[in-house]
Amino acid sequence: MEPNQVQEQLSIIRAMVERSRRETAESGHFFIWIGLIGVVTVFAIGGLEAAGLYRLTVPALAVVLVACGVAGYLTVARRQKRARVRSYPSAICYSVWFACGVPMVIVMFLLPALGAYPWSLVPVLTALIMGIGVFSSGVIFEVRAISWSSLAWWGGSVAMALMSGWSRGIVMAVVLLLGMVLPGVILNRQYRERRGTDES
Amino acid sequence: MSHEHILELDPLVHAPVRLAVLSVLAGVKDADFVFLRGAIGTTDGNLSTHLARLEGAGYVRVRKTFVGKKPHTTCAITRRGRKAFVAYLEQLERIVQGQRGE
Numbered sequence: 001m002e003p004n005q006v007q008e009q010l011s012i013i014r015a016m017v018e019r020s021r022r023e024t025a026e027s028g029h030f031f032i033w034i035g036l037i038g039v040v041t042v043f044a045i046g047g048l049e050a051a052g053l054y055r056l057t058v059p060a061l062a063v064v065l066v067a068c069g070v071a072g073y074l075t076v077a078r079r080q081k082r083a084r085v086r087s088y089p090s091a092i093c094y095s096v097w098f099a100c101g102v103p104m105v106i107v108m109f110l111l112p113a114l115g116a117y118p119w120s121l122v123p124v125l126t127a128l129i130m131g132i133g134v135f136s137s138g139v140i141f142e143v144r145a146i147s148w149s150s151l152a153w154w155g156g157s158v159a160m161a162l163m164s165g166w167s168r169g170i171v172m173a174v175v176l177l178l179g180m181v182l183p184g185v186i187l188n189r190q191y192r193e194r195r196g197t198d199e200s
Numbered sequence: 201m202s203h204e205h206i207l208e209l210d211p212l213v214h215a216p217v218r219l220a221v222l223s224v225l226a227g228v229k230d231a232d233f234v235f236l237r238g239a240i241g242t243t244d245g246n247l248s249t250h251l252a253r254l255e256g257a258g259y260v261r262v263r264k265t266f267v268g269k270k271p272h273t274t275c276a277i278t279r280r281g282r283k284a285f286v287a288y289l290e291q292l293e294r295i296v297q298g299q300r301g302e
Contacts, residue, residue, distance in 0.1 A: 006295055012216055013289070016223035019239045024228055082267060084235035085228050 024087030025194040026141055030072060030097075031184030037068050038176040046169045062109040062122070069101045093140045100133040120164070123172055127157035134179055145186050152179035209295075212257050213288040217242055217250045222285045225260060225277035233273035251275060259284055 041064050048057045073094075107125045111117065117125075131153030138147025156175035160168045213219055220240040224231055231239075237247050254260040259281030263274045277285070 006292060006299070009214075009216075009219060009292060010296075012220050013223045016220050016239060017227055020224045020227045020231070023235065023239075085224075085231040087227075088229050091229050 020085060020087075022194045023085045024090065025191040026090055026093070026187050027191045028184035028187030031137075031180050031187065033184075034068060034072055035176050035180030035182075035184060038065070038180060039173050041065065041068075042169050042173045042176065046166060049166070049169075059109075065108065065126075066105055069104065073098060073101065089140045093137050096136045096140070097133050100129050104129050121161075123168060124157050124161045127153045127160065127172070127175060130179065131157070134183060137183065141187065141190075143183075143186055143190065146183040149179045149183045209291055210284055210288050212253065212259065213284055215250065217246060218254055219288075221247075221250060221254060221275070222259065222277060222281060222288075225275060226282060226285050230263075230274045230276035233275065236275060254281065257281075257284075 041061060044064075045057050045061050048054075048060060104126055107129065108122050112119045112122055131150040134153060135147050135150035138144060138149065152175050156171050156179070159171050163171060213222060217240060221236060224236060224239055233244075233247065233251075236251075237244060240247065251260060251262055255262050257280075258278055261276050261278050263276075265272050265274070
């Protein structure tokens with residue numbers, strides 16, 4: 001086998017590996033959308049509280065976030081099914097978020113309804129679980145900054161446990177921006193860089 | 201140049217189209233036929249022929265389903281295929297090292 005033939009084989013391998021790597025880059029849209037919907041929900045809940053509709057706030061939050069989670073998962077699952085190429089990191093990441101979503105539904109809705117703890121503890125516990133999802137996503141996509149974003153969730157959980165009322169809502173909004181939207185932006189930048197390499 | 205090394209190259213993997221297919225599939229969970237065709241830059245018939253050979257050897261798994269009414273063909277590398285691909289890469293590396301030594 002001549003040296004140039006070896007180089008040709010290696011070039012094929014290199015080109016194909018790079019092509020599939022670019023195609024399977026995670027866009028981060030899931031994180032950005034869920035984060036922004038979360039922030040809007042927080043302000044909507046704040047509006048309900050300001051209107052004196054306290055009884056509706058936590059159940060409304062649970063319903064909205066569960067609906068977001070279900071819609072997001074269905075959208076993601078549908079995208080995965082139709083995707084031209086499916087990567088192991090994306091498949092694992094979506095499974096991680098499903099695994100976080102189920103306990104979040106239980107923590108946010110079922111357990112408080114059963115009287116396990118007061119509704120006011122829901123955001124505190126939810127933030128802990130969200131931190132797990134974000135940390136794991138950072139490890140899966142090998143982006144350390146995303147794993148570090150989980151500290152926003154865990155620190156935010158502690159902060160919310162020490163606060164009450166509107167200040168807790170503000171903490172949650174900040175945590176959503178730092179712990180969900182920001183990771184999405186980081187992933188999206190990486191995604192554009194990889195795609196940009198393809199176009200250049 | 202060591203001819204033994206060259207003769208040890210798996211002929212199933214060595215063909216450019218099949219090598220390209222395995223290179224793509226080695227890094228992903230699965231890929232559909234349309235993506236493989238576009239990435240490799242070959243025709244439907246040519247790709248089908250090579251996929252059939254790889255499937256016959258147990259190197260890839262081809263699954264045909266429908267998305268709505270459209271046929272959808274998905275390919276994934278098998279454990280056997282991954283071993284063969286890795287062995288091919290190692291063999292290629294030995295050839296390169298042998299060439300550097302000369």
